[in-house]
Each structure stands twice: as C-alpha cells, then as structure tokens.
Amino acid sequence: xxxxxxxxxxxxxxxxxxxxxxxxxxxxxxxxxxxxxxxxxxxxxxxxxxxxxxxxxxxxxxxxxxxxxxxxxxxxxxxxxxxxxxxxxxxxxxxxxxxxxxxxxxxxxxxxxxxxxxxxxxxxxxxxxxxxxxxxxxxxxxxxxxxxxxxxxxxxxxxxxxxxxxxxxxxxxxxxxxxxxxxxx
Numbered sequence: 001x002x003x004x005x006x007x008x009x010x011x012x013x014x015x016x017x018x019x020x021x022x023x024x025x026x027x028x029x030x031x032x033x034x035x036x037x038x039x040x041x042x043x044x045x046x047x048x049x050x051x052x053x054x055x056x057x058x059x060x061x062x063x064x065x066x067x068x069x070x071x072x073x074x075x076x077x078x079x080x081x082x083x084x085x086x087x088x089x090x091x092x093x094x095x096x097x098x099x100x101x102x103x104x105x106x107x108x109x110x111x112x113x114x115x116x117x118x119x120x121x122x123x124x125x126x127x128x129x130x131x132x133x134x135x136x137x138x139x140x141x142x143x144x145x146x147x148x149x150x151x152x153x154x155x156x157x158x159x160x161x162x163x164x165x166x167x168x169x170x171x172x173x174x175x176x177x178x179x180x181x182x183x184x185x
Contacts, residue, residue, distance in 0.1 A: 002050075002059055011054045014063040015047040018077060031081050031103050031123045033132050040129075043071055045082040064098060071126060078129025085110055086118040100124045101131065 002012035021029055022038030032040060045067070050059045071077045083106065084091045096102075100122040109119030125131060 002063060012050040012059045012063050013047060014045065014067050016043050016045045016067055016080075018043050018071075018074070027104055027106060028081060028121060030132060031079050031121065033130050036078060036129070041074070041077040042129075043067075043077055043080040045080065048082070060094065061098070068124075068126070075127050078127055079123050079125050081121060081123040083109060083119045083121055086120055092120065092122075095122045098124065103131065 001010050001014075004011050018041055020038060021032060021036065021040045021042050024031075024042065024044070028044075029038070031042065048060055048064060050063075068080065071080060080100075081103070082095070082100075084095065086105075101124070102120060103123045104121040106119040106121060108116040110117040123131065
C-alpha cells in the first residue's frame with residue numbers, strides 16, 4: 001500500500017494472490033505453456049488502484065514494481081496475470097507499457113449494474129515462464145521474419161523450393177536442397 005505522508009491515508013494499493021496454476025479459473029489456466037504443470041505458481045493481481053487525485057504520477061508503476069521485485073525472488077512463480085475491463089483503455093495501455101501481454105478475450109466477464117461487459121486477460125512472464133504457442137504467435141513470428149528478410153534472398157529461396165520440388169527427380173539432390181533451405185531460414 002502507498003500512504004499519504006501527513007495523514008497516513010491509503011492512496012494506492014496492490015492486492016495479489018500467489019496460487020498454483022491448477023487453482024486458477026479454467027480460462028486462466030491457458031496463460032502458461034502446457035509444459036508447466038498445474039502445480040506451477042502464478043500470481044493473480046486482484047487490485048491495483050490509486051486514488052483519483054494521485055493518478056498519473058507513477059504510483060501504480062511503483063506499486064507494481066514492488067510486487068514484481070518480490071515475485072522475482074520467488075523462482076517458482078512463472079507468470080503474473082490480471083483481468084481488465086475491455087473499455088478501460090488507460091489500464092490496458094499501462095499494463096502493455098509494463099510488458100504485460102494480451103492473452104485471452106473473456107466475453108461477458110464483468111457484470112456492472114446488471115450489464116455484462118467483456119474483459120481481457122493480460123500476463124507477464126517471469127522466472128523462465130512463457131506463454132502457450134498459438135497460431136497467432138506463429139503468424140506474428142513469420143511476419144516479423146519476413147519483414148527482416150532480404151527480399152532478393154527470399155525470392156531466390158522460394159525459387160529454389162519450387163525448382164527442387166518440381167524439377168529434380170533425384171531424391172538425394174532434393175534432400176540436400178531442403179537442408180540448404182533450412183540453413184537459410
């Protein structure tokens with residue numbers, strides 16, 4: 001908690017729970033790669049809040065960093081996760097600036113004054129933890145690779161693949177060409 005120095009009034013607070021992955025809600029159990037067991041520790045941030053008049057002064061970042069520092073010392077904790085209302089753009093931007101990654105869309109997760117609203121799950125991977133590998137990750141990785149690739153070399157590689165696939169009849173020659181391509185990629 002953060003307190004005002006004169007009055008000792010609480011002006012900021014972070015509340016978190018460290019629990020085994022298997023104790024999380026089913027949708028939250030998907031934040032870690034399947035190689036991690038359900039006994040792996042994760043930290044769920046229940047509350048990170050600052051009084052309105054003290055916002056935009058870095059206090060939430062300080063509270064979060066204190067929590068993370070304590071979790072870094074706890075080597076068994078592999079991820080920190082939280083839920084945020086889909087329309088809370090300021091909170092989403094804050095967590096993304098702290099390296100939290102969007103993981104899951106949660107339809108009708110929040111019920112506020114009788115109305116249902118969607119939520120998002122964000123996660124930060126620590127102490128060797130890592131997310132599941134999804135199709136979106138695959139596409140993103142390939143896109144990043146293609147952007148950083150020399151276009152001439154890429155065209156030449158694709159030309160070699162086509163030539164090897166349809167022109168070569170000798171299996172040995174085709175196999176060695178595939179090995180060359182894998183070295184390029």
